[in-house]
Amino acid sequence: MTDVHTPREQAAAQGEETVSFGITETEPDATGSGAGTGPSAGWLRWGWRQLTSMRTALVLLFLLALGSVPGSVLPQQGSDPAAVQQYYASHPALAPWLNHLGLFNVFATPWFAAVYLLLFTSLVGCVVPRTFKLAGSARTPPPRAPRNLGRLPHSASFPSSLAPGAAVDAAAAMLGGQRFRLRRPASGDDGHWVSAEKGYLREAGNLLFHLALLGVLVSIALGGLFGYKADKLLVEGQRFSDTMPALDEFHPGRLVSGSDLAPFSLTLDRFSASYLRSGESRGQPSDFNATVTYSPSPGAPSRTYNIRINDPLSVDSTKIYLIGHGYAPVFKVTDSHGNVAYNEATPFIPANTGTFLSDGVVKASDASLGFMGVFVPTAVSVGGTLESAFPADDFPAVSLIGYSGNLGMNSGAPQSVYQLNTAGMTKVAGSPHLMLPGQTWTLPGGRGAITFVGVKQWVSLAITYDPGQVPALVCGMLALGGLLLSFLVRRRRVFVRAVPAASGSGSVVTVGGLARTDASGGFEEEFAELAAELAAQQKPEPNNQSEAGA
Amino acid sequence: MFRAKRRTVVTVAAVAAVLLAGALAVTLTAGSGQASGVTYIGGDNSQQVYSAGHRALAPDFTGTSLTGTPIRLASYRGKVVVLNFWGSWCAPCRAEGPTLAVLSEQYRSKGVSFLGDDVGDTTANAVAFTRDIGIGYPSVNDASYSIVQDFSRVASVGYTPTTVVIDRTGHIAGLVIGKISFQSMTTILNDVAASP
Secondary structure: OOOOOOHHHHHHHOOOOOOOOHHHHOOOOOOOOOOOOOHHHHHHHHHHHHHOOHHHHHHHHHHHHHHHHHHHHOOOOOOOHHHHHHHHHHOOOHHHHHHHOOOOOHHHOHHHHHHHHHHHHHHHHHHHHHHHHHHHHHHOOOOOOOOOHHHOOEEEEEEEOOOHHHHHHHHHHHHHHOOOEEEOOOOOOOOEEEEEEEOHHHHHHHHHHHHHHHHHHHHHHHHHHHOEEEEEEEEOOOEEEOOHHHOOEEEEOOOOOHHHOOOOEEEEEEEEEEEOOOOOOOOOEEEEEEEEEEEOOOOOOOEEEEEEOOEOEEEOOEEEEEEEEEEEEEEEEEOOOOOEEEEEEOOOEEEEOOOOEEEEEEEEHHHOEEEEEEEEOEEEEEOOEEEEOOOOOOEOEEEEEEEEEOOOHHHOOOOOOOOOOOOOEEEOOOOOEEEOOOOEEEOHHHOOEEEEEEEEEEEEEEEEEOOOHHHHHHHHHHHHHHHHHHHHOOOEEEEEEEEEOOOOOOEEEEEEEEEOOOOOOOHHHHHHHHHHHHHHHOOOOOOOOOOOOO | OHHHHHHHHHHHHHHHHHHHHHHHHHHHHOOOOOOOOEEEHHHOOOEEEEOOOOOOEOOOOEEEEOOOOEEEHHHHOOOEEEEEEEOOOOHHHHHHHHHHHHHHHHOHHHOEEEEEEEEOOOHHHHHHHHHHHOOOOOEEEEOOOHHHHHHHOOOOOOOOOEEEEEOOOOEEEEEEEOOOOHHHHHHHHHHHHHOO
């Protein structure tokens, strides 16, 4: 916790004057047994000091990074619940254990929050006192010049043609010109000297780093409290308004409610996916393009935009990303009386993302009919089985299995739109039935009919709002800047004393220098240059300059 | 001298940190505050009744019914309106449909009009639903959820189905989130229909 001093610096500090760097080096002993406080207060202070120490902060930061590893390696409930289910299926023994440890929802686990909050407290406890200290040290003038400058790590001495007062004045003018902060003896004080200090930016950089780090944490917290993430599946031609019931999934921050959603509305006009038609990577996608018309708020004029991968639409501060796509065959179902009971583009979910062979269900509850289907964009028969040869809709076909009876929806229990509960239903004879666009399958027994009208495409949109994103970036850059400053800038002091020369005319000038030892080197050279410059400035007739340096 | 100063600094920092942590903990754990003037029927938040003076103005809308006739909410001013947000794809909506159909007949004489707001649906599916369930009152086509969006700004319309009761002055007097029950609706309706 305390800074390590070199013997030389300690020797220097033993001088009459205080030559320490004030605050950063006056870390008091951390015994915590101050007079007049009980043992519990001592323990509290000890605990607080441990928590706010740099070492603890680093350990916590490391733990935070370590904790995020499973969050990025394992599937997460919040971002991809389907992948978690898949993981359960493929690792039936391991998954429950991981779940006990909260590894499928790392960022919401109490242990992650504990590390996060402790780090936050540690940083606050470290930075706040430092702010006060820097403010104090910025006001404090450099210390008085030590009496014996020869005992400082760097010193030089030379004769000057000027009288002691004038020699120090000249030195002070030169040091002041080099943006040193100066201190001169008070009136009536002994001797002629000047103290100069430079490099306050080092501490400022250090502080900036800490404050910016705090800012990063606050930014992340902002995102967690006020941000949200939502998913919406939209078929070509469909429009939706950004409101909770319209969203397929909604993951709000702690302080987000439905009325905080950006009030935009958006229509998917057209989606196109291009695929490579030849070569080794035939079938690989080459471009995705979702053309949308949107209105930032009700009544505002509409605009169009092409959403592509990595080119999201920004509406105010909300970003809308294209994260998936698929086919939505359009079906029309008529009931036993010939009434239309269902006419809708029905999103099918790709089971094979290479060929876009997709699964889906049609629920015509009002005709007491349900269908489980397989859609293929480019139909081929592989040994009698329907397969897809290419992801583009070159030759679309569906194969349907029909069911008649009660779909169980009127009981009120919410159902997945991608699953058909066939418990109370009977399979229709003639299933599975292969259909091409425009074809109608008239079900046996006068149960009704289904027409495969055509094919549309759907896109999956991720709607995200993260108010902490920009502040986190800015703070990250500030932290880097602060770190660089604290690495590159050295806090250093130069003292100049002048005494009348023995000969009676002129004076002998002694220069002493002191730099932080844990800073990067280079002060020796700087000091030597300074001393040489001073000596040259006041050069007497005969050149009698002493060696400079430590 | 320095030590004393440092101790104050540490104390100030400690107090600040504790306050910050406390504030953070409170904001993390606290749910959204519940407004005054709201009665929660049945102990949960699914049925809400707002007393007079605490009622938000229902946003007006114009739209087209499933059969193609224009509908405007403001034209219902002077009547109590039960506005039911539903979709043919929504299982709880199918389950509550018959109850709404019965209620709409029972309360017609008391100056209560029923109106549906059909969300995320196609007209063909919605018409089949009303025919199958036997819904006699009109529904406005709101496939894009734009009316829902307007209502979500003033009331907790965040789920399908949600049923909103609008008083004679066009203010939201109460709502039921999720499947309605005969009892919950009559509790709200008797109260709202009785007042002028």
